[in-house]
Amino acid sequence: MSVAEMKDVLKLRGDKAQNMSHTMIENAVDKLIQEDPQAFNAIVNLSGFKTRVLIEDLLAINAIRKNGSHYLVGDEPIGHDIESTVLHLEDPRNQNLLISLKNKLEAYA
Numbered sequence: 001m002s003v004a005e006m007k008d009v010l011k012l013r014g015d016k017a018q019n020m021s022h023t024m025i026e027n028a029v030d031k032l033i034q035e036d037p038q039a040f041n042a043i044v045n046l047s048g049f050k051t052r053v054l055i056e057d058l059l060a061i062n063a064i065r066k067n068g069s070h071y072l073v074g075d076e077p078i079g080h081d082i083e084s085t086v087l088h089l090e091d092p093r094n095q096n097l098l099i100s101l102k103n104k105l106e107a108y109a
Contacts, residue, residue: 001029008053012043018060048086054102055085063104073097 003022006029010017013032017025033040046052055071058064064073071078071085078097079085089098 008049009040009043011056012046012049012052013039048090051086051089052082054089054105055082057105058101061105061108063101063108073101 003025006025007017007020009032010020010025010028015028017028020028029040055064059066064071064078066072069081071080071082078088078094088094089101
């Protein structure tokens with residue numbers, strides 16, 4: 001598993017991994033695997049793993065926002081929870097939105 005993939009696991013776990021060094025990321029994932037391998041496997045095997053990571057990244061740069069359990073782009077709801085948001089972004093009919101959000105993320109970097 002690459003450091004980037006490990007970082008993604010930590011993001012989905014709720015850790016603030018963007019400012020962690022490679023060593024800290026590796027140590028945190030190793031600790032998770034040692035202490036709770038089921039939790040690690042549950043994260044890695046989540047449906048829409050990459051889309052969930054994208055959502056976390058978009059939240060971090062305020063390209064989308066969360067109000068309670070609802071996810072919004074501007075004032076437009078895109079999901080009522082993480083599951084419906086993933087489905088919305090993965091729906092081929094919403095590819096223009098997905099491309100636009102990915103472009104915002106790239107521009108931010």
